[in-house]
Amino acid sequence: VIIVGEKINSSIHSIKEAIEKKDYGYIIELAKKQYEAGASYIDVNAGAFIGNEAEILKEMIKQIQVQVDVPLSIDSSNPDVIKEAMSIYKGKNALYNSITYDDKVLDKAIPVIKEYDMSVITLLMENNQIPESAEKRLEVAKRMVDKLNTEGVALNRIFIDPMVQPLSVDKAFVDIALDTIKKLKEYFVDVNIICGLSNISYGLPSRKWINRAFLVLAIYYGLNSAILNPLDTTLIKMIWACEALAGVDEYCLEYIAKAREGLLD
Amino acid sequence: VIIVGEKINSSIHSIKEAIEKKDYGYIIELAKKQYEAGASYIDVNAGAFIGNEAEILKEMIKQIQVQVDVPLSIDSSNPDVIKEAMSIYKGKNALYNSITYDDKVLDKAIPVIKEYDMSVITLLMENNQIPESAEKRLEVAKRMVDKLNTEGVALNRIFIDPMVQPLSVDKAFVDIALDTIKKLKEYFVDVNIICGLSNISYGLPSRKWINRAFLVLAIYYGLNSAILNPLDTTLIKMIWACEALAGVDEYCLEYIAKAREGLLD
Numbered sequence: 001v002i003i004v005g006e007k008i009n010s011s012i013h014s015i016k017e018a019i020e021k022k023d024y025g026y027i028i029e030l031a032k033k034q035y036e037a038g039a040s041y042i043d044v045n046a047g048a049f050i051g052n053e054a055e056i057l058k059e060m061i062k063q064i065q066v067q068v069d070v071p072l073s074i075d076s077s078n079p080d081v082i083k084e085a086m087s088i089y090k091g092k093n094a095l096y097n098s099i100t101y102d103d104k105v106l107d108k109a110i111p112v113i114k115e116y117d118m119s120v121i122t123l124l125m126e127n128n129q130i131p132e133s134a135e136k137r138l139e140v141a142k143r144m145v146d147k148l149n150t151e152g153v154a155l156n157r158i159f160i161d162p163m164v165q166p167l168s169v170d171k172a173f174v175d176i177a178l179d180t181i182k183k184l185k186e187y188f189v190d191v192n193i194i195c196g197l198s199n200i201s202y203g204l205p206s207r208k209w210i211n212r213a214f215l216v217l218a219i220y221y222g223l224n225s226a227i228l229n230p231l232d233t234t235l236i237k238m239i240w241a242c243e244a245l246a247g248v249d250e251y252c253l254e255y256i257a258k259a260r261e262g263l264l265d
Numbered sequence: 266v267i268i269v270g271e272k273i274n275s276s277i278h279s280i281k282e283a284i285e286k287k288d289y290g291y292i293i294e295l296a297k298k299q300y301e302a303g304a305s306y307i308d309v310n311a312g313a314f315i316g317n318e319a320e321i322l323k324e325m326i327k328q329i330q331v332q333v334d335v336p337l338s339i340d341s342s343n344p345d346v347i348k349e350a351m352s353i354y355k356g357k358n359a360l361y362n363s364i365t366y367d368d369k370v371l372d373k374a375i376p377v378i379k380e381y382d383m384s385v386i387t388l389l390m391e392n393n394q395i396p397e398s399a400e401k402r403l404e405v406a407k408r409m410v411d412k413l414n415t416e417g418v419a420l421n422r423i424f425i426d427p428m429v430q431p432l433s434v435d436k437a438f439v440d441i442a443l444d445t446i447k448k449l450k451e452y453f454v455d456v457n458i459i460c461g462l463s464n465i466s467y468g469l470p471s472r473k474w475i476n477r478a479f480l481v482l483a484i485y486y487g488l489n490s491a492i493l494n495p496l497d498t499t500l501i502k503m504i505w506a507c508e509a510l511a512g513v514d515e516y517c518l519e520y521i522a523k524a525r526e527g528l529l530d
Contacts, residue, residue: 167509167510167517168517171510171512171515171516174510174511174512200510204509204517204520204521204524205520205521205524205525205529206520206523206524206529206530209502209503209505209506209529210506210509210510210520212503212506213481213503213506213507213509213510214506214510216478216481216482217481217482217485217510220482234499237474238474238477238478240474241474241475241477241478241479242478244432244469244475245432245436245439245465245475245478245479245482246439247436247439250436251436252432252433252469255469255470255471255475256469256470258471259469259470259471260470264470264471264474265471
């Protein structure tokens with residue numbers, strides 16, 4: 001599973017505070033810790049700072065890139081903000097988080113993705129709406145992958161988000177998300193399937209157990225990437241076990257190796 | 266999930282030793298602990314003691330029933346042993362663990378099940394073989410449920426075991442077991458679906474993580490009972506989370522209640 005570390009997000013109180021106090025040491029430390037825990041990308045989000053979102057994103061990127069050699073996931077719903085943030089980004093490996101199938105978004109986002117050779121997370125939303133059924137979500141995915149591929153984005157740099165909605169609102173959201181993952185997995189080769197894991201547990205207490213159980217299901221259905229907390233060691237061990245069960249980890253070789261290293265006690 | 270506590274099994278070294286030393290205090294303590302942890306049945310197995318299996322089972326049953334008021338799962342492949350053990354069992358709630366679709370077994374087991382009004386675990390095996398495909402296993406299940414029901418065993422007292430075989434031998438065993446659970450769940454109403462959880466991780470190191478991840482999948486596919494270690498608190502929390510995700514725990518009411526009690530930290 002390709003992990004995007006979720007912890008540097010301005011919607012989290014301690015992060016917002018650190019940004020306000022310009023305590024970048026705290027943020028850099030969190031980037032390092034997530035990287036060491038196995039994150040392939042570190043998400044950076046400054047969406048809570050309306051008006052100076054781009055400026056703060058740039059500062060976070062600068063500070064992190066001096067200290068930690070890990071690709072970043074540039075997290076904003078505003079393409080202009082991502083464009084400005086990318087102007088100071090070092091490297092060709094950033095992740096655009098995220099686009100939707102809306103002309104206003106795509107017209108601005110695609111030139112940025114191409115100019116900076118970015119990977120991209122695409123939500124299965126069209127005209128600001130989430131299609132209800134898995135079938136309709138697959139249709140949006142097909143059009144989106146076509147579009148991105150035509151623009152020169154390689155399939156293995158596309159991350160499709162099936163749209164995980166809260167269990168607390170409707171139990172059917174669990175089944176629809178898993179069914180969408182299954183259909184995406186059956187249809188596409190090479191394209192990645194990602195989700196923002198904590199969306200499933202929104203509105204519930206003790207969210208981490210719901211997140212852990214849902215991730216097991218999602219991996220078995222074909223998810224190969226997730227935005228999550230890599231510092232949750234129980235979650236990471238569940239991922240390794242599920243990769244073995246799903247056959248992603250062939251012959252359980254990785255699982256056995258981790259066990260030998262004492263990482264599965 | 267209806268839990269059958271697996272820990273009093275003579276194949277476990279410490280249990281074998283306790284039996285040899287006639288240290289029934291240890292065994293009674295384990296029965297109590299498993300009951301307090303939520304087990305609906307406590308399995309008792311003396312299969313390691315060839316020749317005096319029945320005698321030891323009877324002693325364990327006697328000792329446990331004086332101290333702990335919980336139904337027992339009488340675990341033996343030999344119907345004569347179970348018959349003898351049941352002669353001293355108090356109550357009408359024991360679980361026969363287990364039968365297969367073999368005339369030699371059924372001819373002896375069914376009279377015992379009827380005489381002592383037992384619930385019963387039935388393995389999906391016929392003529393000592395496990396059918397390869399989920400379809401064939403469903404066929405065995407249909408015939409078995411028919412047979413038991415004709416003999417007067419109520420549907421809700423039948424526990425069907427889909428036969429979980431080791432991931433370490435073949436990854437396909439995971440898919441076949443889950444597919445069998447799904448088909449059983451679709452076909453039967455009221456009948457329970459159970460498995461011996463640890464079979465999935467046989468031959469692998471750090472088995473508990475594989476067990477935990479597999480149980481999440483099995484519950485989502487329709488399993489409603491398992492023979493497992495109820496003292497594994499991480500496993501129990503994963504069960505509660507998965508029951509919420511699977512909709513067994515409607516509106517997550519149980520999950521929210523457990524969280525309020527501080528049981529999901």
